[in-house]
Amino acid sequence: MNPTASQASIVSITNVTKDYTLGKVVVPALRGVDLEVHAGEFISIAGPSGSGKTTLLNLIGCVDTATGGVVRVAGQDTKQLTERQLTNLRLNTIGFIFQSFNLVQVLSVFQNVEFPLLLQRKLDKAQRRERVMQLLEQVGLASHAKHRPNELSGGQRQRVAVARALVTRPQLVLADEPTANLDSVTGQNIIDLMKELNQKEGTTFIFSTHDAKVMSHANAVVRLADGKFLDRISAAEASRVMAAGGH
Amino acid sequence: MGQLRLLLQVAFRNLFSSKINLLIGGIIFFGTLLVVVGGALMDSMDSAMSRSIIGSVAGHIQVYSDDSKDPLALYGSMSGEPDLAALDDFSQLKPFLEKHPNVKTVVPLGTSGAIITSGNTVDLTLSNLRELYKKRDEAGETPELRESIDSVKGHVRQMVNLMADQTARSEQELGGAQKDPAEVKALAQARTDAFWDAFEEDPYASLELLENRIAPQIPDGDMLELRYAGTDLDAFQRTFDRMEIVDGQPVPTGQRGMLLSKFFYEEFLKMKSALRLDHIKQERDLNQKTIATDPELQRWVKENQVQTREIIFQLDPVKTRKMVERLQKLLGSQEPALDTLLTQFFTTDDANFDTRYAQFYSELAPLLELYRLRMGDVLTITAFTRTGYMQSVNVKVYGTYQFKGLEKSAMAGALSLMDLMSFRDLYGYLTADKKAELAEIQQQSGLEALSRDEAEEALFGEASDNVLVAEATSTDVDDQAAFIGDQGALTRENLLQRVYTQQEIEQGVALSAAVMLKDPELLEQTMVELRQAAKDAGLKLRVVSWQEAAGIIGQFVLLGKMVLYFAVFIIFVVALVIINNAMMMATMQRVREVGTMRAIGAQRSFILGMVLVETLVLGLVFGAAGSLVGSGIMALLNSAGIPAGNEALYFFFSGPRLFPTLSASNLVAAFVIVLGVSAISTLYPAFLATRVSPLQAMQTDE
Numbered sequence: 012m013n014p015t016a017s018q019a020s021i022v023s024i025t026n027v028t029k030d031y032t033l034g035k036v037v038v039p040a041l042r043g044v045d046l047e048v049h050a051g052e053f054i055s056i057a058g059p060s061g062s063g064k065t066t067l068l069n070l071i072g073c074v075d076t077a078t079g080g081v082v083r084v085a086g087q088d089t090k091q092l093t094e095r096q097l098t099n100l101r102l103n104t105i106g107f108i109f110q111s112f113n114l115v116q117v118l119s120v121f122q123n124v125e126f127p128l129l130l131q132r133k134l135d136k137a138q139r140r141e142r143v144m145q146l147l148e149q150v151g152l153a154s155h156a157k158h159r160p161n162e163l164s165g166g167q168r169q170r171v172a173v174a175r176a177l178v179t180r181p182q183l184v185l186a187d188e189p190t191a192n193l194d195s196v197t198g199q200n201i202i203d204l205m206k207e208l209n210q211k212e213g214t215t216f217i218f219s220t221h222d223a224k225v226m227s228h229a230n231a232v233v234r235l236a237d238g239k240f241l242d243r244i245s246a247a248e249a250s251r252v253m254a255a256g257g258h
Numbered sequence: 259m260g261q262l263r264l265l266l267q268v269a270f271r272n273l274f275s276s277k278i279n280l281l282i283g284g285i286i287f288f289g290t291l292l293v294v295v296g297g298a299l300m301d302s303m304d305s306a307m308s309r310s311i312i313g314s315v316a317g318h319i320q321v322y323s324d325d326s327k328d329p330l331a332l333y334g335s336m337s338g339e340p341d342l343a344a345l346d347d348f349s350q351l352k353p354f355l356e357k358h359p360n361v362k363t364v365v366p367l368g369t370s371g372a373i374i375t376s377g378n379t380v381d382l383t384l385s386n387l388r389e390l391y392k393k394r395d396e397a398g399e400t401p402e403l404r405e406s407i408d409s410v411k412g413h414v415r416q417m418v419n420l421m422a423d424q425t426a427r428s429e430q431e432l433g434g435a436q437k438d439p440a441e442v443k444a445l446a447q448a449r450t451d452a453f454w455d456a457f458e459e460d461p462y463a464s465l466e467l468l469e470n471r472i473a474p475q476i477p478d479g480d481m482l483e484l485r486y487a488g489t490d491l492d493a494f495q496r497t498f499d500r501m502e503i504v505d506g507q508p509v510p511t512g513q514r515g516m517l518l519s520k521f522f523y524e525e526f527l528k529m530k531s532a533l534r535l536d537h538i539k540q541e542r543d544l545n546q547k548t549i550a551t552d553p554e555l556q557r558w559v560k561e562n563q564v565q566t567r568e569i570i571f572q573l574d575p576v577k578t579r580k581m582v583e584r585l586q587k588l589l590g591s592q593e594p595a596l597d598t599l600l601t602q603f604f605t606t607d608d609a610n611f612d613t614r615y616a617q618f619y620s621e622l623a624p625l626l627e628l629y630r631l632r633m634g635d636v637l638t639i640t641a642f643t644r645t646g647y648m649q650s651v652n653v654k655v656y657g658t659y660q661f662k663g664l665e666k667s668a669m670a671g672a673l674s675l676m677d678l679m680s681f682r683d684l685y686g687y688l689t690a691d692k693k694a695e696l697a698e699i700q701q702q703s704g705l706e707a708l709s710r711d712e713a714e715e716a717l718f719g720e721a722s723d724n725v726l727v728a729e730a731t732s733t734d735v736d737d738q739a740a741f742i743g744d745q746g747a748l749t750r751e752n753l754l755q756r757v758y759t760q761q762e763i764e765q766g767v768a769l770s771a772a773v774m775l776k777d778p779e780l781l782e783q784t785m786v787e788l789r790q791a792a793k794d795a796g797l798k799l800r801v802v803s804w805q806e807a808a809g810i811i812g813q814f815v816l817l818g819k820m821v822l823y824f825a826v827f828i829i830f831v832v833a834l835v836i837i838n839n840a841m842m843m844a845t846m847q848r849v850r851e852v853g854t855m856r857a858i859g860a861q862r863s864f865i866l867g868m869v870l871v872e873t874l875v876l877g878l879v880f881g882a883a884g885s886l887v888g889s890g891i892m893a894l895l896n897s898a899g900i901p902a903g904n905e906a907l908y909f910f911f912s913g914p915r916l917f918p919t920l921s922a923s924n925l926v927a928a929f930v931i932v933l934g935v936s937a938i939s940t941l942y943p944a945f946l947a948t949r950v951s952p953l954q955a956m957q958t959d960e
Contacts, residue, residue: 074856107854118271
C-alpha cells in the first residue's frame with residue numbers, strides 16, 4: 012500500500028538533525044533524518060527508547076524546532092514561520108493525541124472537544140455543537156458529553172482526545188505512544204478507531220509505538236535507530252522483524 | 259465571545275479545584291474584609307472626630323495673622339501656647355470673610371493659658387469670714403450675720419486645732435523636723451483662748467495673722483493651669499453645635515464671664531476624695547476593672563483612706579458632729595473620731611464600693627462643698643501678657659460646658675470659654691475700658707506723650723530747662739486713690755455687670771477667626787479663594803483647615819489614618835508576595851495543561867488572558883464574599899455600636915459608643931485595592947505561563 016506519486020506530500024523532512032544540550036554536553040537526538048509522508052497515510056514510527064521517535068514527532072508537530080535540515084509541514088518550511096504562525100499551523104493543520112490524554116480536567120467532554128474550535132473562531136455556536144457531537148458520535152461517547160474527564164475510563168479519555176484531535180478536520184494527526192497508558196484491548200480499540208477515521212476522512216496519521224500489534228495496523232512502519240532513519244517497511248514486514256526480535 | 263465564556267468557565271471551575279486557589283481566595287477574602295471593616299471604622303471615626311472638632315472650636319476654616327511665628331494650635335501644642343500675632347480688629351476681618359458666598363458664620367477666637375490659684379480650705383474659709391465682717395461693717399450687724407460669723411469662726415478655730423494636732427503628731431513621728439519658729443509661735447498663739455476672746459476687738463488684724471501666718475502652713479492650695487478661649491460667647495454657642503452647658507447658665511449676652519470646661523471643673527476643682535470615687539466608679543463600670551486586681555484602683559482607695567483632711571477641714575463644728583453621726587450610723591460604729599470613721603468609710607472593696615459610692619453622694623456630700631468653686635463665684639485669673647507683665651482679671655464663672663464627644667479628652671475638653679473683653683485684658687491688648695482708664699491716669703498725672711525722636715531732646719537736650727535730678731515729693735500719697743481711685747474701683751466693680759454692645763465685642767483684637775461654611779464639601783476651594791481674596795485685599799492672613807488648626811489633635815486623626823493605611827499597605831504587600839508565590843505554584847502545577855493548550859493551538863495571549871481572568875474571578879468572588887461579610891459585620895456594629903473601653907478610644911470615637919457606618923466608597927475602595935493587588939501579583943506568574951512550551955504537553959505523568 013505504498014503511496015502513489017500523485018498524492019501530495021504532507022510532511023517532508025530532509026536531513027534533519029536535532030541536538031539537545033544537557034549542561035555542557037550536546038546530545039544528538041536526530042542525526043540527519045529524511046522522511047516523506049503523503050496525505051492519507053497511516054504511518055507508525057518505531058524504534059527503541061531513545062531512538063528519536065518523540066523528537067521526530069515534535070518536529071513534525073511544530074512544537075520543537077530542528078537544529079539542522081528542513082522540516083516542511085503542509086508545504087511550509089517550519090523554520091521560516093514565527094511562533095504565532097507555528098501556533099496557527101498546529102491549530103488548523105495538525106491534531107495531537109497524547110500518551111497521557113492531556114484533557115483539561117475542569118472542562119466537560121464536550122468542552123474539551125470544542126476547545127480547538129473555540130480557538131479557531133471559525134464556527135458559530137450551532138456549527139460547533141454539530142461538529143463536536145458528530146465527533147463524539149464517531150468515538151462512541153455522545154452520551155458522555157457532559158461528563159468530566161475524571162469520570163471516564165482511560166480508554167474513554169483517549170477517545171475524547173481523538174475526537175479533540177480531529178474536530179478541526181486537520182490534515183495531519185500526530186500521536187505519540189497513544190496506547191502506552193492503556194491495556195492492550197483498549198489500545199487496540201483506539202488504534203481501530205484511528206484507522207477507521209483515517210479511512211473515512213482520509214486524515215493522515217503518524218503515530219509512534221513500540222507495540223508490534225499496534226504497528227501491524229500501519230500502512231508503513233518507519234524505523235529509527237540511534238537518531239537515524241533505518242528503513243521504511245510494510246506493517247507485515249515489521250511484524251516479522253519484531254517477532255524475530257530484531258530491528 | 260465563545261472564548262471569553264470558555265475562559266470564565268475555566269476560571270470558575272478552577273476556583274475550588276486546587277488548595278492553592280483556596281489559599282489565595284482566603285487571603286483576598288480577609289484582605290477585603292479588613293479593608294472594608296477597617297476603612298469603614300476609620301472613616302466613621304474620622305467623621306466623628308471631624309464633627310467633634312469642627313463643631314467645638316475649630317469650625318471648618320481658621321484664619322489668623324500671617325505675622326504669627328508659630329502655626330495655630332487651638333488645643334495647644336507640645337511646646338505650649340503657639341506664638342501668634344494678633345488680628346488687630348476683628349470687626350474689619352469679619353465682613354471680609356463673610357463676603358465669600360460659602361461662608362456661613364465667623365466667630366472671633368483667642369486661645370491662651372493662665373495660672374489660677376485655688377486657695378486652700380483655710381484661705382477660702384478666712385476670705386469667707388472677711389467678707390462677713392465687711393458686710394457687717396457696711397450694713398450693720400444682724401442676728402443672722404452674727405450667727406454666720408460665729409459659725410465660721412468656730413470652723414476656723416477647729417482648723418487651727420486640727421493643724422496644731424497634726425503638727426504635733428508629725429513632729430513626734432519625724433522627730434522634730436525643722437520648723438520656722440515664727441510659724442510655731444503663730445500656731446500656738448492662734449490656739450489660745452485669749453486670741454479668740456480678743457478676736458472681735460480687731461477682727462481684721464486677727465484675720466491678717468491667720469491669713470499670713472497660719473494659712474500658708476497648709477500646702478493644699480493648687481496652682482492650676484487654665485487654658486481658655488476668648489470668644490464672642492453668644493456667637494460661639496450659636497455656631498458650635500457640639501457645645502452644651504452642663505451646670506449653671508450661659509454668660510448673659512454682652513457681659514463679661516466665663517464658662518469652665520466640665521472636664522477642668524471635675525478634674526481640678528472637685529474635692530479629691532470625691533474625684534477618686536468617681537474615677538474608681540468609672541474604671542469599674544466602663545473598663546471592667548476591679549479593686550481586687552487593679553493596682554491603680556487600690557492606690558485610689560488607699561489615698562482616700564489616708565487623705566481625709568480635705569473633708570475634715572471643710573467642716574465647722576456643727577457639721578462635724580452631723581458627719582460623725584451619719585458615719586456612725588452608716589458603718590454601725592461607736593467610733594467618735596471623724597478621721598477614723600472616714601478612713602473606715604473609704605475602706606472600699608469590690609463588694610461594698612457601689613453602696614459606699616451612693617452613700618457618699620446621698621449622705622455625706624450634702625454636708626460638703628464638693629467643688630472649690632461654685633457657679634457664680636468670681637475667679638481671679640492671672641496671666642503673663644504679651645508684653646511680659648502680669649495681669650489679673652476677675653471673671654465671674656457662670657457655668658460649665660462641654661463639647662459633646664470631646665468631654666473626656668484632657669486636651670480638647672480642658673478648654674474653658676471666656677468673653678473677649680476679659681481675654682483682651684489678659685492678653686495685654688487695650689480694650690476700650692483700659693484705654694479710657696489709661697487716658698484718665700495720664701491726664702491726672704500730667705504726663706505728655708512724647709514721640710521717640712523728641713524724647714531725648716526733651717529730657718537731655720541743651721535747650722531743655724529740665725532739672726535732671728528727680729525731686730522727691732514729700733506730700734502724702736493716698737495709694738488707694740492714686741492707683742485705683744474711687745472711680746477706678748467703681749469701674750472694676752461695674753465691669754462684671756457691664757453689658758457690651760456687639761460692636762464693642764467685635765471691635766478689637768482676636769487671635770483667629772473660626773469660619774463655618776455653608777457647604778463643607780467645598781472646603782479646599784473656599785480656602786484657596788479666601789487666600790486669594792486676602793492677597794488681593796493686601797491682608798496678611800493665613801487660612802488653614804480645621805485639621806491643621808486643631809494642632810496636635812488634628813494630627814492624631816491624621817496619625818490614626820496613617821497607621822491604618824500603613825497596616826493595610828503592609829498586609830497587602832505581604833498578600834502580594836503570598837499571592838504571587840501561590841500563583842507561581844499554581845502555574846507550575848498547570849504546566850502540562852498550559853503546554854497542551856499551546857500544543858493544540860492556543861496563542862500566548864490566550865494563556866495570558868486565562869491566568870488573568872482566573873485571578874480576576876478569584877478576586878471578584880472572594881472579594882465579594884469578603885465585602886459581604888464585612889458589610890454584615892458593619893451592619894452589626896452599626897446597630898450595636900462599639901463601646902469605648904478607655905479614654906483614648908473615647909476620644910477617637912467622639913463619645914461613649916461609635917456607631918460606624920459603611921459607605922459605598924469603602925466597598926469600592928476595597929474592591930479596587932483587592933483587584934489591583936491580585937492583578938499585580940499575577941502579572942509575573944501569568945508571564946511565566948505564556949512562556950510554557952508546548953513541549954511540556956508531551957511529558958508524561960511521573
